[in-house]
Structure formats: structure tokens, C-alpha cells
Amino acid sequence: MNRPLIAIIGGTSFTTLDTLKITHRETLSTPYGEPSSPLIHGELGGQNVVFLARHGQHHTLPPHRINYRANLWVLHHIGVQWVVAVAAVGGIRADMEPGVLAFPDQIVDYTWGRHTTFFEDNLSHVTHIDFTEPYCPELRERLIQAARTLGIMARESCTYAATQGPRLETAAEIRRLERDGCDIVGMTGMPEAALARELGLRYAACAVVANWAAGKAFGVITMAEIERTLASSMIKVKDLLAQAIATLEPK
Numbered sequence: 001m002n003r004p005l006i007a008i009i010g011g012t013s014f015t016t017l018d019t020l021k022i023t024h025r026e027t028l029s030t031p032y033g034e035p036s037s038p039l040i041h042g043e044l045g046g047q048n049v050v051f052l053a054r055h056g057q058h059h060t061l062p063p064h065r066i067n068y069r070a071n072l073w074v075l076h077h078i079g080v081q082w083v084v085a086v087a088a089v090g091g092i093r094a095d096m097e098p099g100v101l102a103f104p105d106q107i108v109d110y111t112w113g114r115h116t117t118f119f120e121d122n123l124s125h126v127t128h129i130d131f132t133e134p135y136c137p138e139l140r141e142r143l144i145q146a147a148r149t150l151g152i153m154a155r156e157s158c159t160y161a162a163t164q165g166p167r168l169e170t171a172a173e174i175r176r177l178e179r180d181g182c183d184i185v186g187m188t189g190m191p192e193a194a195l196a197r198e199l200g201l202r203y204a205a206c207a208v209v210a211n212w213a214a215g216k217a218f219g220v221i222t223m224a225e226i227e228r229t230l231a232s233s234m235i236k237v238k239d240l241l242a243q244a245i246a247t248l249e250p251k
């Protein structure tokens, strides 16, 4: 059986990938505990792809309870080299309207109390990874090119604020993130990106703007609104993934 080269981590409203021609499911455990979901193996864009549902198969794991280490470790363990992380975000920058796709190139991490590293026990030496560019530039470029080819409107450069959740932010918190230079806000981007880098995985994110961030539009933010926007954006995301994935090769 060919090992999957590419993984897709699916976020809110993306617990299955119906464009994936499923071959089998695999349930693995790791030295760090259980991944969020079984691994769904299949074929997409002519490639062997594995899909992992970040919040669990039935969307029951909140962002701060996700076992990010188990998720990344298991993908690396089965031989994955490229990881495309799909994640819902709130839009802060004026052009980050609901429904738009965004490929972040920077991160500011506001999360706390999560397991943020594989390098903490039984070390022969202290390890500091370079994280100047937190996302793989090559994979980002494939996503950008795929969006351009398909005529999908996407923001090609932006800074992702990773917040702790599970509550949404206050309007003042969003103003602070804006002053910090953040353009979009989500709850799962960290430590996922850093753990991927520690393992040498080529990781990039496809963010889907689900709502205006707190204080950026009138009224409260509802899950129904978020889910409605995400549902109508998923067709674009699936097309984009197939197009981008077809261009990836082993490293």
C-alpha cells in the first residue's frame, strides 16, 4: 500500500472530505495520546491523501482540548510530508470579509496552557526551532497558485492571531490584535504550526473567514452564522485542495 504524502487537517464544518475517494480508515495511538480522529485514507488530485478531523469526527473537541501533538506526530509517523490545515477564522482586516479564503504567512500566538513542543523531556540538548517564517513558503505558493488558477478570491498575505477560546473575543481584544498587526483570528493555528515545524513537516494553512471578528460588525456573532458561511465556502475549499494537492511531489 502506498503511504500518503499529503495530509489535510479539517477544522470547523470540515469534519469529512467528500471529494476524497476513501480507501480505508486507520486508528492509531501515539506516545502523546489519541489523535482527534481516525485517519481517513484516500485519493484526491491523483495523490494519496490522509484526512484528519481536528475537532473530532463529531466536532466534540474544543480548540484548547485538541491533542495537537498526537495529531502531528501520527501524520509524521505514517510518512506524511505536506500538511494543509483548513481552519475557520474571524476577519479583522477590512478586506477579510466572511466567505473569503486567506493564506496566512505570519502568526501571533496568544494561546496558553497547551502542549506546545515535542522538545521537553529526555533531551540530549535544548532545541530551538527557527520559526521566522511559520508556514512553508512552497506550500503557500501552491495554494496561492491554485486559487489564481481557479479564479477563487483569496488574500495571499496576512497575519493569523491564535487565541485561546473557546469563547470568541471581546471587541477590545480584537482592537488589540489589530494594533498588533493581526488580520485574521482563530483558535487552532497554534501550537499546530510550531509542532509541524518541529517534526519537519511542510505545513501551510487555508483559512476560511467565517464571520467578522468581534466589534467589526453590528450585533453578536452566532454559531449559526459561522456555520452558514463555512458551508457555502466549502465547495471552494475542496476545489482548491484538489488543485493544489495535484502539484505536490515527494521531497
Ligand code: HPA
Binding pocket: 088, 089, 090, 091, 163, 168, 169, 185, 186, 187, 210, 211, 212, 213, 214, 226
Ligand atoms: N475568533 C476566533 N476564532 C474564530 C472566529 C473568531 O471570530 N471565527 C471562527 N473562528
